[in-house]
Amino acid sequence: MELSHINDQGRAKMVDVSDKDISYREAIAEGTVIVATETMELIRSGGVKKGDVLTVAQVAGIMAAKKASDIIPMCHPLTLSSVDIRFRLTDTEVHIEAVVKCKGSTGVEMEALTAVSAAALTIYDMCKAVQRDIEITDIRLIYKNGGKSGEFKR
Amino acid sequence: MELSHINDQGRAKMVDVSDKDISYREAIAEGTVIVATETMELIRSGGVKKGDVLTVAQVAGIMAAKKASDIIPMCHPLTLSSVDIRFRLTDTEVHIEAVVKCKGSTGVEMEALTAVSAAALTIYDMCKAVQRDIEITDIRLIYKNGGKSGEFKR
Amino acid sequence: MELSHINDQGRAKMVDVSDKDISYREAIAEGTVIVATETMELIRSGGVKKGDVLTVAQVAGIMAAKKASDIIPMCHPLTLSSVDIRFRLTDTEVHIEAVVKCKGSTGVEMEALTAVSAAALTIYDMCKAVQRDIEITDIRLIYKNGGKSGEFKR
Amino acid sequence: MELSHINDQGRAKMVDVSDKDISYREAIAEGTVIVATETMELIRSGGVKKGDVLTVAQVAGIMAAKKASDIIPMCHPLTLSSVDIRFRLTDTEVHIEAVVKCKGSTGVEMEALTAVSAAALTIYDMCKAVQRDIEITDIRLIYKNGGKSGEFKR
Amino acid sequence: MELSHINDQGRAKMVDVSDKDISYREAIAEGTVIVATETMELIRSGGVKKGDVLTVAQVAGIMAAKKASDIIPMCHPLTLSSVDIRFRLTDTEVHIEAVVKCKGSTGVEMEALTAVSAAALTIYDMCKAVQRDIEITDIRLIYKNGGKSGEFKR
């Protein structure tokens, strides 16, 4: 077992994917922002009456998915064909799910995970004036398809 | 209690900090990447013999701290004066800590949290070929100083 | 009368503002997107029931204000202290107004104009599937204050 | 009739183009910068003797075309195969025309419109020291070809 | 013989490559950073005991390769499939070699040259506190393959 991002000088490289076929790729990632119930009330009302924390978070997530290869050093640039972000709210959790699709020669899980991370950071940023101990947690891949490695389901 | 990022049309804005004094600011954020013990062995050996996953993650974190206002829509641009990232490894966890400093009129917690997130995503990216169910968790602020709101310690 | 962005070789330069004092700066710019009444109905309902074209446009405008010096070659980088964007809708026009503030040594009119342009392009993008002949028009400065040149009101 | 950029939660998404065929795409957009005759004289002479406002504007437009998906939140990233920008001068107008080409699965009108907008903002920036009431106007698509929706001519 | 980046108005354009076939492309570029022997000792020990100047330079080079079309105005955007950077050290020279691969319709020599330049600037930046007269030199293409123009070897 070896880390594939390491060259023969023992330093990082962007893995060579020249030989990989172009195929349809999809990845779904998730993450959770844990907030106080008072903060959640503001997020909920913000979504209806006062502005939309979640819409801003979603825009941030979509734009970050397009920037994944600029944020993650060894990540291949890709021309994404779809990004969608959904939210599910409980009393104290904003659950974020990002679906990214692409036709390309590498998978899109990093794009989905980056979208979730940026959406979470944006929710944090917009709520930090009212709560200082927000946490971002459980960022992980839940589905992946396409390419040689086949389907993955958590 | 109100969300400060909302204008009188109920939409997001970048909060006006024109009146805030320039002061010395510091923030420390943390986060954890949970990996299998086999993956951790590769990260550890990578750090010594085969290339340095953690150095790449660190560079990613530092560069992302400088890009926080480009990733997070309502985040103010700042000219950071220091970014440092440290790691502590257990058998199954890479614990990441980012310290960011600035002289400016807004705090640097988003920069510290962005640095942690990007470093975590980079570790994930470089290890995903050997483990598919890595998780990023417990991203949070642990210290903040400077500005009107004073010191915060978790 | 001379173009200040030209050096003694007859080529462009970024004007030297080292001697200018740091002062409070504000600029307000406006612009208009002309759409069909059917498109306007979708924008309006989008704002209430189905998603918020204007919120996305606003996020785009705020993020673009921060990128003005990356888009406009001779524009000085600035650490903006506030960006706010407002909309006024008529039957066939989305009127956009951007207010940008800064403490710095150059004015912020390019940031305000860039915010308006990006918001307008975003409205265009999100409506172009339903109308192909949308126009963006009347982008201009309406107010400017701060610096040696004093106040400007259109 | 529906806005395609809206997901089933009523929020923005990047439209899924995974099913669209890769085809040759072309778009032409235009826009106008309205200036005083004295400003135009400086632009004209700048083009010959003193530096080239229009060349800088053109470079800005070409670079912005490549950044369209970074400026416009729901715009798909594309690998452009050609960008060209032309100017036509009257006594008080700089008329800008941008031609963008691509082989891809979405059209390039946003890239052409972004190129025109950035070129216009750059002309504004380089002339604003001599004239404060410059206007940018009539930004619109004049030609589009490729993809399912076929040819469009204004 | 003509410069291909010039349009019929005598201004720069991004050359039209719509007609070019997609093919496998590879380019290798090199460059040298000249340092004092004392600086070289710090670089060498840095690689083992104190941190890794070269790893940071390598990350910088890889990330810059992905940004080549954002740095070089007329350079086409490409989705790179591989970037690798190697170093060879003598007593007073860090020799940098970058290998870039792509499937696309334009060559990747600018990406390889940009990678070398950014890696060299990063070594300079990290050593400038101990030596002020470092030089970067001999940046050039040493190999290129793919496309109509065939193989090039220096």
Next chain:
Amino acid sequence: MELSHINDQGRAKMVDVSDKDISYREAIAEGTVIVATETMELIRSGGVKKGDVLTVAQVAGIMAAKKASDIIPMCHPLTLSSVDIRFRLTDTEVHIEAVVKCKGSTGVEMEALTAVSAAALTIYDMCKAVQRDIEITDIRLIYKNGGKSGEFKR
């Protein structure tokens, strides 16, 4: 003698400049592009009749100076107050000189060197269709002032 960019874990950091005073900073860097005499004739005529390779290179250099902290990992972000680039042509050399000024807490030599590098790469890019063995050489600092370390002249 120690490399200042290394933290106590032996990894890179962005050096802490919180304690440094804000002062006026200036740096001048130079570099040379070596071309064939036929290429030089095209560059020269390009400057007069057919488009302006050097103007595009200059715009590239100015824009890259503003992006230095995005290209060079440990480089501090700065709000530059002036960038100017000049050229001197011999039969086979384009000599590039970049002057960068700033009021800030770190020097601007990396910005000046980045400007020179980007201008050189742009000249290379625009001439590579007519000559394949262009070289970029002798990139170095020739003057620096401001800050604790005082004046440097090569």
